[in-house]
Amino acid sequence: MCTYIIEKTELSGSAKGPNGWMTIDSANVYFDHPFHAPLDHSLNIDFVNAREGTGDRVAVEISKESALKLVDAIMAAIKQGEAAHA
Amino acid sequence: MAFYRGMITEVVEFKGHNGDKGEAYYARPQGDGPFPAAILIHHMPGWDDWIMEATRKLAHHGIIGIAPNLYFREPGKNPDDQAATSRAAGGVSDDQMVGDMEGALAFLRAQKQCNGKVGIMGFCSGGRHAFIAAGRIPSLNAIVDCWGGSVIVDAKELTPKRPVNPIDYAKDINCPILGIFGNDDKNPDPEQVNKTEEVLKKLGKSYEFHRYDGAGHGFFASERPNYRLEQAIDGWKKVYGFFHKHLD
Numbered sequence: 001m002c003t004y005i006i007e008k009t010e011l012s013g014s015a016k017g018p019n020g021w022m023t024i025d026s027a028n029v030y031f032d033h034p035f036h037a038p039l040d041h042s043l044n045i046d047f048v049n050a051r052e053g054t055g056d057r058v059a060v061e062i063s064k065e066s067a068l069k070l071v072d073a074i075m076a077a078i079k080q081g082e083a084a085h086a
Numbered sequence: 087m088a089f090y091r092g093m094i095t096e097v098v099e100f101k102g103h104n105g106d107k108g109e110a111y112y113a114r115p116q117g118d119g120p121f122p123a124a125i126l127i128h129h130m131p132g133w134d135d136w137i138m139e140a141t142r143k144l145a146h147h148g149i150i151g152i153a154p155n156l157y158f159r160e161p162g163k164n165p166d167d168q169a170a171t172s173r174a175a176g177g178v179s180d181d182q183m184v185g186d187m188e189g190a191l192a193f194l195r196a197q198k199q200c201n202g203k204v205g206i207m208g209f210c211s212g213g214r215h216a217f218i219a220a221g222r223i224p225s226l227n228a229i230v231d232c233w234g235g236s237v238i239v240d241a242k243e244l245t246p247k248r249p250v251n252p253i254d255y256a257k258d259i260n261c262p263i264l265g266i267f268g269n270d271d272k273n274p275d276p277e278q279v280n281k282t283e284e285v286l287k288k289l290g291k292s293y294e295f296h297r298y299d300g301a302g303h304g305f306f307a308s309e310r311p312n313y314r315l316e317q318a319i320d321g322w323k324k325v326y327g328f329f330h331k332h333l334d
Contacts, residue, residue, distance in 0.1 A: 002130030002211035002235075004177050028174045033210070033304070035131040035166040040304065040312045046170045055162030055171045 092116030103185020120201035122333030127212030132169030221255025268301030
């Protein structure tokens, strides 16, 4: 079933989409039916600039397993990067 | 009717809630008709390839179909971006959805090929929307609910955009109801389907529910793992038969 559940998190940075780089200020994260991925449910992330409210986004739809691996990869990358730059 | 029926498809404008100019995918069988018609309501991810395909399937079987984009007011270059914007804002309100359905209904009844009888059909969250619309638009002639979840909700789930428990509209539905469900679905699960059926039965409504073993949620969707060939073929036959029985 489609849900209205959504997790929002503020962030700072940029994302690159079909129109080039854009400033982003938040990510909308939800686990629901995808638009494109051939899955029944996927972990979806929309990187957006909510303040500008243009509707532009950089989007991913990935399997739950992929998402959990991505979380681990992000944590590992930050840990190693911080150690290297310390 | 020719064995291979032709059809005309186009994106049309219709007047939605508050007179807003909306867009909809429209498919009608080739010929003067008159044909019955149906409004199709997409699921939460929006106005996608599959809802167009479903609209064409109805047209191929002699039923004019219109699938409005529920998110046409949202910014974004593409329907999927509009869907993402809508979700971030908490989705469309039930009032706005009903207004858009009234607009789509008026569009259909104004077409010279339409016989004036119009059904409504929704998938997933669109099934819930169809249930609400059927209760609030008395002139609809038939409703098909395909695995619509959250038709019965707790009071704590009500929100300003969704302020009424959909099942409370059951008493106002005066057209025949077809329900298509998978027994492995989690929302609606078989118990929820049973509860909805109990209410319809108690109210003396005209309904037929079909529950499929070996099928879960969204089992008509041929591009997704939940697709179930035999159940989907039988389910579509039920849909065509139901619409022709009540709308011809």
